[in-house]
Amino acid sequence: MQGKTSYNQLPPGFRFHPTDEELIVHYLRNQATSRPCPASIIPEVDIYKFDPWQLPEKAEFGENEWYFFTPRDRKYPNGVRPNRATVSGYWKATGTDKAIHSGSKYVGVKKALVFYKGRPPKGAKTDWIMHEYRLNDPRKQARQNGSMRLDDWVLCRIYKKRHTVRQLEEKTENTVDAHMDDTPTNDASELQMMKFERTCSLSHLLELEYLGSISELLSGDTYNSNLDFQNLMNNARTDQVEKIQLGQMSPQHTDRGKFQGNQQGSTLNQPLFVNPTIWNQRHKKGPKTWPFVGAAIEQFMNYNRMHDWLVKYLSELRTVVVPMPFTTYTYIADPANVEHVLKNNFANYPKGGTYHSYMEVLLGDGIFNVDGELWRKQRKTASFEFASRNLRDFSTVVFREYSLKLSSILSQASFNNQEVEMQELLMRMTLDSICKVGFGAEIGTLAPSLPDNRFARAFDTANIIVTLRFIDPLWKMKKFLNVGSEALLDKSIKIVDDFTYSMIRKRKAEIEEERGTGKNNKMKHDILSRFIELGENPGSNLTDKSLRDVVLNFVIAGRDTTATTLSWAIYMVMTHSHVAEKLYSELKSFEEDRAKEENVKLLQINTEDPESFSQRAMQYAGFLTYDSLGRLYYLHAVITETLRLYPAVPQDPKGILEDDVLPDGTKVKAGGMVTYVPYSMGRMEYNWGPDAASFKPERWLKDGFFQNASPFKFTAFQAGPRICLGKDSAYLQMKMALALLCRFFSFSLVPNHSVEYRMMTTLSMAHGLKLRIARKS
Numbered sequence: 001m002q003g004k005t006s007y008n009q010l011p012p013g014f015r016f017h018p019t020d021e022e023l024i025v026h027y028l029r030n031q032a033t034s035r036p037c038p039a040s041i042i043p044e045v046d047i048y049k050f051d052p053w054q055l056p057e058k059a060e061f062g063e064n065e066w067y068f069f070t071p072r073d074r075k076y077p078n079g080v081r082p083n084r085a086t087v088s089g090y091w092k093a094t095g096t097d098k099a100i101h102s103g104s105k106y107v108g109v110k111k112a113l114v115f116y117k118g119r120p121p122k123g124a125k126t127d128w129i130m131h132e133y134r135l136n137d138p139r140k141q142a143r144q145n146g147s148m149r150l151d152d153w154v155l156c157r158i159y160k161k162r163h164t165v166r167q168l169e170e171k172t173e174n175t176v177d178a179h180m181d182d183t184p185t186n187d188a189s190e191l192q193m194m195k196f197e198r199t200c201s202l203s204h205l206l207e208l209e210y211l212g213s214i215s216e217l218l219s220g221d222t223y224n225s226n227l228d229f230q231n232l233m234n235n236a237r238t239d240q241v242e243k244i245q246l247g248q249m250s251p252q253h254t255d256r257g258k259f260q261g262n263q264q265g266s267t268l269n270q271p272l273f274v275n276p277t278i279w280n281q282r283h284k285k286g287p288k289t290w291p292f293v294g295a296a297i298e299q300f301m302n303y304n305r306m307h308d309w310l311v312k313y314l315s316e317l318r319t320v321v322v323p324m325p326f327t328t329y330t331y332i333a334d335p336a337n338v339e340h341v342l343k344n345n346f347a348n349y350p351k352g353g354t355y356h357s358y359m360e361v362l363l364g365d366g367i368f369n370v371d372g373e374l375w376r377k378q379r380k381t382a383s384f385e386f387a388s389r390n391l392r393d394f395s396t397v398v399f400r401e402y403s404l405k406l407s408s409i410l411s412q413a414s415f416n417n418q419e420v421e422m423q424e425l426l427m428r429m430t431l432d433s434i435c436k437v438g439f440g441a442e443i444g445t446l447a448p449s450l451p452d453n454r455f456a457r458a459f460d461t462a463n464i465i466v467t468l469r470f471i472d473p474l475w476k477m478k479k480f481l482n483v484g485s486e487a488l489l490d491k492s493i494k495i496v497d498d499f500t501y502s503m504i505r506k507r508k509a510e511i512e513e514e515r516g517t518g519k520n521n522k523m524k525h526d527i528l529s530r531f532i533e534l535g536e537n538p539g540s541n542l543t544d545k546s547l548r549d550v551v552l553n554f555v556i557a558g559r560d561t562t563a564t565t566l567s568w569a570i571y572m573v574m575t576h577s578h579v580a581e582k583l584y585s586e587l588k589s590f591e592e593d594r595a596k597e598e599n600v601k602l603l604q605i606n607t608e609d610p611e612s613f614s615q616r617a618m619q620y621a622g623f624l625t626y627d628s629l630g631r632l633y634y635l636h637a638v639i640t641e642t643l644r645l646y647p648a649v650p651q652d653p654k655g656i657l658e659d660d661v662l663p664d665g666t667k668v669k670a671g672g673m674v675t676y677v678p679y680s681m682g683r684m685e686y687n688w689g690p691d692a693a694s695f696k697p698e699r700w701l702k703d704g705f706f707q708n709a710s711p712f713k714f715t716a717f718q719a720g721p722r723i724c725l726g727k728d729s730a731y732l733q734m735k736m737a738l739a740l741l742c743r744f745f746s747f748s749l750v751p752n753h754s755v756e757y758r759m760m761t762t763l764s765m766a767h768g769l770k771l772r773i774a775r776k777s
């Protein structure tokens, strides 16, 4: 645009202090009519896609206040109120609008807003202020294809007010001059515990009352006195109800009770357990079973400690049969049974239709969520990609970069005497890494300010809600009515999809452009780019939807699993001093050996000097390559031992297509579920000997070298044809991060912080991992 001054052409010392009138007349009006502004100083940013503390870095100019042109969306499809929600809060108007005049002419309106964290009406007020300027005659957007756009442009000034002027500003927010507020604040230094928005936990969502009816569902009547299994089964397991109504009965029920089929199949007359022996529980070895509900009561009462509940039964019985209303769950821990289910009779134990229908909204037809031919094709392509050296080299660079980012956050926290929530930091690290490896996208949740991220938040929310479907008998009704958790799910999926599809479009355009300019040598190595290229082969049938499914399945597979394992590994190391010492000594000798190999001198390290400390950490990170990490056997054993006792996927259910008999003689019926239980398997003396419950990395080493165990005994990565595809990649990332962290830091638990698992599909820590950090020389 000719005649326009760009901000970097301005001489030093210039400040941008426009009046309200100038903002409207010279900037907003020009922007709205596509004419050049006097200086190209105000960027176009959809500020509602960010939280206010993320905005300063999006501005082109400004020290204590930042200006943006932003579009506004409607709150409701047919309304005229703007949608003021952001990722982790909302803007709320304060005071009355102020008319802006130019001479005697009324030219626009200024509105003041305050940012609240959380969701209305319970948000917490913050010090972030916005002044929003609108033209007196904004051009309303013509509604196109259900577009939610309200008007073209408004102009916003954002700033954070100073505490010293808080009271004054609260009274006069509408008129106070933003220029009074020129003290930059440093959020991190104000806090004892590094705090940030967390979305990955169910309890967090419940605290925020995001899920409303779900909190009732879980804590209220539905699952206690008014246990409504008919409802549950009608909603969730119609396929199995059908089978039992035909008079079929699980043979393993015969010694505990039996079903009395209802010939008419009326819902009022559901099948009953009527065998009188059921009333006498004295000689029973497994869980207590009762009429109508099978063992659901005992299982439900032990829900929060279910993994340990299973340990107790599986150590006595090896196989536990738990009759439930209209179905039977069979839990197995004997490697021979596991091998039968996961390998020898693999075709009989698929994921099944129920799983697919629950997870489809998030996972689509991705590798995690399909069986048969659809799965086989994806497995083949993905295995090929995972074996590729390009992907491995690219991942190594990404994992190193993000491990260093985490290390520098920990270093900063230790210099500031701050405590950290390690599990949350690790979740951020693995999410950033998998997005980079998966999409080639920097989402930056591990940036020093620990910003919130719309995609990350929506992805977490969607993940939690689809998992809840397995215990929410009302989810289909909620989905139909688009209320409660399902409405939130719908919203979250839209955000996830918008982000993913925009990445797909961007990547496709980049590939096209590179071809156009003949720069094909700049091949991208992220998974999405590789699949886009594969999709160009005739007959590949890879649509944008399948690309979306591919990538999201990898994000879900690789993120929480790796982060929770790292959390448990750090916890294990810090609570077993001899392990911590041995590991540290391995990492130190490795450092010396690598320096010699690379023919470099180790940099001086002064643990009281942040600069020297970080330089040495960077040098160390450079020594960590795919090949050199392969030599850290003790580290490998520490991670594997952690996974034996704290497997990221603690139990993994499979459907049953046809009646079958397991190697130990247990009969299983079509329509039921067989679950192999890595959490229990790792703790069974019959699998690991009398010290099964102890944390001993040494059990994996022979003559100093790592020795694998049978995958049907050590099942943390599953086994057989569907064994985890990301195992090597996960070890690479975990070893990279742990080598750096355990070399340069030691950890201790914040007093009174309790570490226990949460019942979810992955074995995360219910209250996170709150740590104090010390630096090591």
Ligand code: HEM
Binding pocket: 367, 368, 379, 553, 554, 557, 558, 559, 561, 562, 565, 643, 647, 648, 649, 652, 715, 716, 717, 718, 721, 722, 723, 724, 725, 726, 727, 729, 730
């Ligand atoms: C400590 C880390 C990890 C553990 C413990 C783990 C464990 C597992 C388990 C138990 C399964 C089977 C799940 C099922 O039955 O549905 C699985 C499947 C899978 N994992 Fe991992 N995983 C880890 C990390 C990763 C990573 C980093 C990736 C990729 C980036 C990945 C990719 C996959 C894929 C694609 C599958 C599906 C395989 C198939 O169905 O054919 N995993 N993983």
